[in-house]
Amino acid sequence: MSTQREIARRAKTSLKTVSRVINRDPLVNAETRARIEAIIAEIGYEPSQAARMMRSQRSNVIGFLADGVATSSSSIDLIRGAQDVAWERGKQMMLFNIERGTASAANADSQLTAFRAEAIIYAAVFHQEVDIPNTGVPHVLLNCFDKRHRHTAIVPDDYQLAYDLTRVIFERGYKRPVFLNLNSDIVASHLRADGFVDAAAALGHDVSNAIYTAVISRAGTTPRLATHDILPPLFAGEETPDLVLCGQDTMAMNVYFELGELGLKVGRDIAVASFDNLEPIVSLLKPGLSTMELPYYDMGRAAMTLAIDGQDEVQVLRLKGKFIERHSL
Amino acid sequence: MSTQREIARRAKTSLKTVSRVINRDPLVNAETRARIEAIIAEIGYEPSQAARMMRSQRSNVIGFLADGVATSSSSIDLIRGAQDVAWERGKQMMLFNIERGTASAANADSQLTAFRAEAIIYAAVFHQEVDIPNTGVPHVLLNCFDKRHRHTAIVPDDYQLAYDLTRVIFERGYKRPVFLNLNSDIVASHLRADGFVDAAAALGHDVSNAIYTAVISRAGTTPRLATHDILPPLFAGEETPDLVLCGQDTMAMNVYFELGELGLKVGRDIAVASFDNLEPIVSLLKPGLSTMELPYYDMGRAAMTLAIDGQDEVQVLRLKGKFIERHSL
DNA sequence: TAGCAATTGTCTCACGTTGTCATATCGCGA
DNA sequence: TCGCGATATGACAACGTGAGACAATTGCTA
Incomplete structure (x- = not known):
């Protein structure tokens, strides 16, 4: 890569003038500037970052x-x-x-x-x-x-995420949601549980007993889930849930399958909502997953x-x- | 951040000797080296990359x-x-x-x-x-x-990927695979089609009529798929496929749902294989998806x-x- | 023609590092 | 005591850029 010195040589001008052009010093004649800029464009010159860092003492x-x-x-x-x-x-x-x-x-x-x-x-x-x-x-x-x-x-804002989602849930007329939460050593789980309970309480519902910890471990790319143990009993009795709220979309995907095995079709027999908005899962699930997008x-x-x-x-x-x-x- | 000059000053030695220590030049007295290294560790000095780039004319x-x-x-x-x-x-x-x-x-x-x-x-x-x-x-x-x-x-090596996977398929005893391929403007689709056909032919099967283009468009994060139009007719007649080979895992996920709607359970009524090994989908699908991992x-x-x-x-x-x-x- | 502004050039330094070359010190044999 | 090689250390320049001080040149106006 060439240097400003090289450009000055080709433009038959001085190093200082080239430097002026590059650093947008207004004290340069329009013609000279154009000539120098043409050469810069022609040879694809870029000032050396290394030298600039040295000189300016700023790394950017x-x-x-x-x-x-x-x-x-x-x-x-x-x-x-x-x-x-x-x-x-x-x-x-x-x-x-x-x-x-x-x-x-x-x-x-x-x-x-x-x-x-x-x-x-x-x-x-x-x-x-x-x-x-x-x-x-x-x-x-x-x-x-x-x-x-x-x-x-x-x-x-995990509290807000859960709060807002819970509001939507009750506004749509769901009455008996269950929340399959993340494990309790994750900060988000507590915040979301609070948001869930508070939003329901504000609308006159008590959901404090409808929260379950559904993640066993988070090691690796795929979490180990406890949904297989949690869900069947919930749907065995009389007052079965009308919505499953999942702590994350990957869990929701798992829940789709678990519900299917219980003979329940999501979107018809049971609703599901979740957190993350993780593509491509959310779009590929059938029906598409309604979820709170994390503002990553x-x-x-x-x-x-x-x-x-x-x-x-x-x-x-x-x-x-x-x-x-x-x-x- | 301090410089080698600063270190030299503190070690009451010259700039060059500090440089020698940093660059592992053996021509330094053990005591001097230890003294300088102690100072370097103490102040957490790291040589400036910018200066090194300048000096060495190599950016790394x-x-x-x-x-x-x-x-x-x-x-x-x-x-x-x-x-x-x-x-x-x-x-x-x-x-x-x-x-x-x-x-x-x-x-x-x-x-x-x-x-x-x-x-x-x-x-x-x-x-x-x-x-x-x-x-x-x-x-x-x-x-x-x-x-x-x-x-x-x-x-x-898309040819090899398809070839090897197809061999596995026939070795496991599957007889009537269909291949839902990617769109034909994707290089991989042709290579894989060839691998699929060649591997089958080498084992005495003709699958050249069992290939369908199942991707409509690849815009966005989620591909638009034609599986909904392709699959039902295939399972309407007498000789139905015993395996669906998908061009990618996201398609396979979609195919799981489509097959489910046709009353077919993957792993029991029908087999599915695919390409990508895309976590977390492959693990979350039930049953887990057998797939050719791309060597990314x-x-x-x-x-x-x-x-x-x-x-x-x-x-x-x-x-x-x-x-x-x-x-x- | 003097004076002024605009433009360009020369020269110097500094940033931090490292290669080249030169110097200093030491032990040891002649 | 001198000289020698080996070991250890130091002085200096240069990489490319940008900035300051200041001089030189040009064109224009009063």
């Missing part, structure tokens, strides 16, 4: 540590949102897939330090508490929050915006999700 | 252009494979989500030029032909190949390896997939 690099995220399709939108903002703001986002506590994490840290990253976004695969110490570089936590409130965090894309955008602009004080941003209607409800 | 950066890939969960493994190799080899991979022909692509090119990327991996969302002109930077094509054979390419992770690794090592001549690497057995067959 934002690190994105994806803790297991990139293996989980549900949260690619976190990455997309962040990257879109980085692009709009002329920053370079460096993505690392890491596992906390392993060599991959240490390596990512070294690399980001070596590049003098201006901020680091740490993204978790699901809404959880983490313990990230303070370092020289400002951190923004994405889909997680710090144990000791040391860093700004962006999380989904916007969370990614918010995280990158805060990472670039910096923050005066530590804050926790809770982003709302929206109801995506299909035909399972 | 490999670009990864993901054309729609990162939105498609199926091909995250391409990215993971590439990144793992980059990490092992001490290179920095820069990922860009682009759409060919848009500003995002132009932007990615500028950025990679600015960073003086040593090679660029261009990854497509599905196996296809592309038209990538020669530039100064060597390209490796991933999941696609160049129209005019100008760049090394890594693609899945290995393809990503191969692409990065070739990108780093360079190549003497343009080649096309076809990587084999493997059969993942579950219970749909």
